[in-house]
Amino acid sequence: MRPGGRIPEVSVEDAVRASVSYDELRTADDGLYWLETRPDAGGGTAVARWRSGEGKRDVSPKGLDVASGVHAYGGGSFAAAKGTLWCAGPDGVYRSRRRDDQLDLIAYGSFGDLTVGDGELLAVRESERGDELIALTFTAAPPMRTLAVSPGFLGAPRTAPGWLAWTAWSERDMPWDACEVWVARYSPGGVIENPVKVAGGAGESAVEPQWGPDGALYFVSDRSGWWNLYRWDGLKAQAVAPIAGECAAEPWELGYASYGFLDDGQIVVAVQEGPRHRLVVIGPEGIVRPVDLPYTSIKPYLAVRGTTVALIGSSPTVAPQVALVELAGADPQVEVLARSEHAALDGAQVSTPTELRVRVARGREVLALVYPPTGSAADWQAPVIVRAHPGPTASCLLRLDWQAQFFTSHGFAVVDVDYLGSTGYGRAFRESLYGRWGLADVDDCAAVAVHLLTAGRAVAGQVFIRGASAGGYTALHAVTQDGPFAAATAVSAIVDPYRWAQTVPRFQRAHAMRLRGGAGPVRAAAVQRPVLLIHGTADGVAVVEDVRELADEMTSLGMAPAVLLLPDVGHYVASSRRAGAALEAELVHYRSVMANAANDQQALHSRQR
Numbered sequence: 001m002r003p004g005g006r007i008p009e010v011s012v013e014d015a016v017r018a019s020v021s022y023d024e025l026r027t028a029d030d031g032l033y034w035l036e037t038r039p040d041a042g043g044g045t046a047v048a049r050w051r052s053g054e055g056k057r058d059v060s061p062k063g064l065d066v067a068s069g070v071h072a073y074g075g076g077s078f079a080a081a082k083g084t085l086w087c088a089g090p091d092g093v094y095r096s097r098r099r100d101d102q103l104d105l106i107a108y109g110s111f112g113d114l115t116v117g118d119g120e121l122l123a124v125r126e127s128e129r130g131d132e133l134i135a136l137t138f139t140a141a142p143p144m145r146t147l148a149v150s151p152g153f154l155g156a157p158r159t160a161p162g163w164l165a166w167t168a169w170s171e172r173d174m175p176w177d178a179c180e181v182w183v184a185r186y187s188p189g190g191v192i193e194n195p196v197k198v199a200g201g202a203g204e205s206a207v208e209p210q211w212g213p214d215g216a217l218y219f220v221s222d223r224s225g226w227w228n229l230y231r232w233d234g235l236k237a238q239a240v241a242p243i244a245g246e247c248a249a250e251p252w253e254l255g256y257a258s259y260g261f262l263d264d265g266q267i268v269v270a271v272q273e274g275p276r277h278r279l280v281v282i283g284p285e286g287i288v289r290p291v292d293l294p295y296t297s298i299k300p301y302l303a304v305r306g307t308t309v310a311l312i313g314s315s316p317t318v319a320p321q322v323a324l325v326e327l328a329g330a331d332p333q334v335e336v337l338a339r340s341e342h343a344a345l346d347g348a349q350v351s352t353p354t355e356l357r358v359r360v361a362r363g364r365e366v367l368a369l370v371y372p373p374t375g376s377a378a379d380w381q382a383p384v385i386v387r388a389h390p391g392p393t394a395s396c397l398l399r400l401d402w403q404a405q406f407f408t409s410h411g412f413a414v415v416d417v418d419y420l421g422s423t424g425y426g427r428a429f430r431e432s433l434y435g436r437w438g439l440a441d442v443d444d445c446a447a448v449a450v451h452l453l454t455a456g457r458a459v460a461g462q463v464f465i466r467g468a469s470a471g472g473y474t475a476l477h478a479v480t481q482d483g484p485f486a487a488a489t490a491v492s493a494i495v496d497p498y499r500w501a502q503t504v505p506r507f508q509r510a511h512a513m514r515l516r517g518g519a520g521p522v523r524a525a526a527v528q529r530p531v532l533l534i535h536g537t538a539d540g541v542a543v544v545e546d547v548r549e550l551a552d553e554m555t556s557l558g559m560a561p562a563v564l565l566l567p568d569v570g571h572y573v574a575s576s577r578r579a580g581a582a583l584e585a586e587l588v589h590y591r592s593v594m595a596n597a598a599n600d601q602q603a604l605h606s607r608q609r
Contacts, residue, residue, distance in 0.1 A: 008348065008409070012580040015406040018342035021575055022312045022322050024255055025301035028080040028116075032303060032310055032337070033059075034322055035066060035077060039579045047078050047085060050322070050337045061096050061103045064089050068254070070112030070126045071153065072505035072541055075253030079114040079121060084138070086114055086121055093123065093136070107136060107144055113254035115157050118188045122147075122157040122164075124254060128506065133157055133166060137189065147192050153507065155254045160211035162187060165198075167207060174511050175251040176393060176423075176430065181206045181219045183232075198232050199223075205427075206230075207251050213261050220248040220258065222427045229259060229269060229282070241286040245271040249300035250393045250423040250430075260304030262327065268309045270298040272424045274367055275355075275396050275416075279311070281327060291332050293325065294318060297399035310337075314399035316352045342402075349374055350400065351408035356415075358451045364420075366444040369396050370452075371404055371414040383594065384413045384458040386445050386485070388467035388474040390492075392421040392433055392515070403574060406583055412590070413457065419444035419474070437470075437497065438477040438519025445474065449484040461486050461597050464590055468492050469542060469571065470515075476522040479529035487530040487593040489586050492539055492571050495546040496521035503543050524553035531561040532589040534582050536569030562589055 021037040031051040036058075038044060045067050047060035060066050060078070068074035068088035077088045085096040092108040107125075111134070115122045121136040131154040133147040148154060152170040159165075164186035169179040180200035185193040199221050200206030206221040217232045218240070227248040229240040247269050248258045259269040267282040268291075277298040279291040295313030299320075303310040307328040314320040321339040325332050353369040360366050373382045385407055389396050396416030404414045418424065419441040421433025433440055445465060452458040465485045467475035472493025479488040494500050497516035504512050531554070535547045544565065551563050564585045566578040573582050 010406045010409040012583050014342055014344045015402045016580045018345050018402040020340040022320055024077060025303045025310055025312055027303045027305050033080050037575050039575050056338055059085060060087055068112035069110045070124055071507040073252045074112055076113030076255030079116045081116045088112060113155055117159045120188050124154050156209055158209050158211060165209040165217055172510050176205050178202050179205045179207055181209045183217060199237055208248055208256055208258055225426045241282045241288050243271055245273040246424055247271055256300040257302050258300045260302045263306050270302060274424045275369055275398050275418060297397045316398055316400055317350055319400045350405050358447050360444055360447045367418045368448045369416040371408050373411050373413055374408045381457055381459060382411060382413045383462035384415055384452055386415045386449050386465045388445055388471035390469035390471045392470040393423050393430055395422040395424045403583060415448060417445050417448050434514045435517040437515040441474045442478045445478060446483045453484055462594055470494060477519050480526035485529060489532045489589060491534045491573050492542055494542045495550050524550055524557055530593050533561050534564045536566045536573055538568050539571045541571040
């Protein structure tokens with residue numbers, strides 16, 4: 001605790017300003033590039049470049065929000081080569097030439113996975129009819145050629161001399177359920193010839209193809225039950241190094257790179273095991289060597305040059321940062337290039353989590369990360385906010401989250417739950433929520449809450465559940481039944497899985513179909529606890545009309561929810577320009593429930609006198 005004994009509260013403004021997000025890290029011939037999303041600047045996203053001796057600066061055109069809308073969640077939003085930057089934007093692909101400061105819209109449509117090839121730009125273009133692999137040549141007015149088409153989905157166009165690799169999955173699948181890796185003969189300016197499926201299909205997710213320096217094609221497959229690295233030599237595919245962990249992230253976005261090749265023949269890989277990430281190096285004989293780093297969370301964007309890997313890492317005490325890690329010596333050397341911090345929070349005391357494992361039905365364990373109130377004693381007791389992560393195939397992560405710290409600095413404990421269906425525990429665990437959504441996830445969150453109550457950590461009547469997107473559906477169902485939760489906050493929530501399957505972007509329709517069949521729609525008449533609904537009016541993933549209808553039905557039944565609708569905000573409220581308003585509303589919601597409960601208790605005591 002700081003001198004004076006009082007823990008300073010983290011303000012809404014500071015929590016938002018410190019929540020800069022880094023993504024899509026990649027190398028180019030003139031430096032290291034990445035995306036920066038800055039909530040305090042209206043939630044806009046810019047491309048930053050770092051050069052040795054020059055440092056970091058923005059290089060994308062001012063006023064252009066660099067973001068891919070492909071497959072609803074985007075990815076692969078930019079590419080850079082030879083003084084030119086290509087960016088996905090609101091109308092298509094833009095070219096920015098730094099030598100003449102000119103910005104051109106060169107192709108219309110929804111593009112992603114922009115990749116520099118030999119004299120051309122490769123990309124995925126999506127329409128409601130399906131996907132295309134596109135090639136754009138590096139000329140003043142690049143003609144656009146279609147290399148492949150699919151009524152389903154395409155991704156990861158990756159070239160090698162004379163070859164092209166890519167991924168494909170059907171409109172009936174999510175890429176983490178069934179995804180294929182394909183290769184074909186290809187030369188720039190030409191056409192795809194004799195395509196061959198290398199891996200993947202029903203029951204196997206094969207993702208992230210890359211051509212190795214040895215000329216072989218590498219990819220990640222979960223055929224063993226874990227996403228592990230494989231090598232295809234043109235005849236057969238073999239495991240590079242079996243690891244009981246996920247060597248790829250769940251592919252919500254295009255453009256992921258969970259591994260890369262060092263120039264000494266070794267392969268560097270980011271591995272997820274539960275909520276924790278680690279970096280490993282795989283030697284030529286398949287020997288796995290861990291790399292000692294100050295990070296417990298690593299994003300799936302590794303960028304390798306020589307014996308150095310650039311990564312986006314964080315930990316419970318280190319906000320996300322872009323770092324260079326030199327792997328040539330016995331001990332890795334880390335150089336931080338950019339960090340997500342805010343001057344007002346420098347040196348601020350933070351709450352660090354402990355891992356909690358709770359036994360649930362059928363002998364299964366659920367893991368949770370428990371963040372006690374900031375500065376609390378070892379025997380703390382406090383109001384608790386249980387958070388159900390989105391996805392539901394996402395996971396809770398061991399990294400500094402200033403929006404969680406906002407609540408812990410205000411006297412709450414925050415608990416993140418890796419409920420059934422989370423990534424980081426293998427394919428079987430991930431698939432087990434299908435048909436049980438709104439049931440098993442709710443049971444897992446409730447089991448953690450009950451454990452904390454029984455252990456004397458949580459205060460009875462002051463345990464809340466909060467979730468976003470799929471987690472919002474979990475939170476709402478959690479308060480339709482008797483249980484430990486006194487109230488719920490649902491952000492960008494899915495309300496009716498059946499109707500969601502009709503309105504969700506086509507990328508996620510298969511997900512909606514497989515998840516549904518558990519608890520069904522959230523019924524207004526079933527809600528038993530106070531609810532706060534926070535939703536962006538421009539949400540294209542979970543439409544606001546469903547939340548408005550639920551709110552109206554609850555109001556007509558005399559149990560009006562608190563509602564915060566955010567104009568022109570999309571699905572990601574936490575990184576939007578209205579993130580602060582959402583945080584403030586959530587804090588007010590919990591305090592209001594606690595105050596009402598205290599007033600009711602006081603009134604009861606008065607009547608008993």
